[in-house]
Amino acid sequence: MSTPAPTLVLASASPRRRELLARLGVEPDAIAPTDIDETPAKDELPRDYALRMSREKAAAVDGRAAHVLAGDTVVACGRRILPKAEDEATARRCLELLSGRRHRVLSAIVLAAPDGSVRERLSETQLRFKRLSTEEIDAYIASGEWEGKAGGYAIQGMAEALIPWIQGSHSGVVGLPLFETRALLKAAGFNLG
Numbered sequence: 001m002s003t004p005a006p007t008l009v010l011a012s013a014s015p016r017r018r019e020l021l022a023r024l025g026v027e028p029d030a031i032a033p034t035d036i037d038e039t040p041a042k043d044e045l046p047r048d049y050a051l052r053m054s055r056e057k058a059a060a061v062d063g064r065a066a067h068v069l070a071g072d073t074v075v076a077c078g079r080r081i082l083p084k085a086e087d088e089a090t091a092r093r094c095l096e097l098l099s100g101r102r103h104r105v106l107s108a109i110v111l112a113a114p115d116g117s118v119r120e121r122l123s124e125t126q127l128r129f130k131r132l133s134t135e136e137i138d139a140y141i142a143s144g145e146w147e148g149k150a151g152g153y154a155i156q157g158m159a160e161a162l163i164p165w166i167q168g169s170h171s172g173v174v175g176l177p178l179f180e181t182r183a184l185l186k187a188a189g190f191n192l193g
Helices: 015-023 046-059 088-098 134-143 158-162 170-174 178-187
Strands: 008-010 067-077 102-112 118-128 165-167
Touching (some): 046 118, 102 170, 102 178, 118 170, 118 178, 170 178
Parallel strands (some): 008 067
Antiparallel strands (some): 067 102, 102 118
């Protein structure tokens, strides 16, 4: 008699996270987006913030009968956590700050099991934008790709052509580091081949 496959709830409404999970051959059994306060604590470091957000998102889902996968992606310039761009002015400020500079993208994932155990991983990727002209920033703002994106850009779109250097996980910058996610799911008994 075979053991039934574990059940997985994705604590995110992000279509990008679902697409990335599909690359591992995983389709979540349920989607349970969370609504938590995402305000960074005073003097909170980007790494700590990303892990805390992932833990809180996982804890916000009633997953007593399933594994809950939650993640958070943070764009950091030095110790500064860049916001999700909800308006053009914020996106422009982020792009102007990142222009010609290296920055980090921290992508934390947490897998909470029905027995209460929690596994977590953190992916850290370094990137550098080219020095952006006002025209390039204007064109990117006009594209609308920045809407709701941490740091005001989406690497899986037009912004990728503005990033000459990356070291680390491309999928982590998109929103779900596949290497780390695969390791967590395999350790929890998911059959990923």
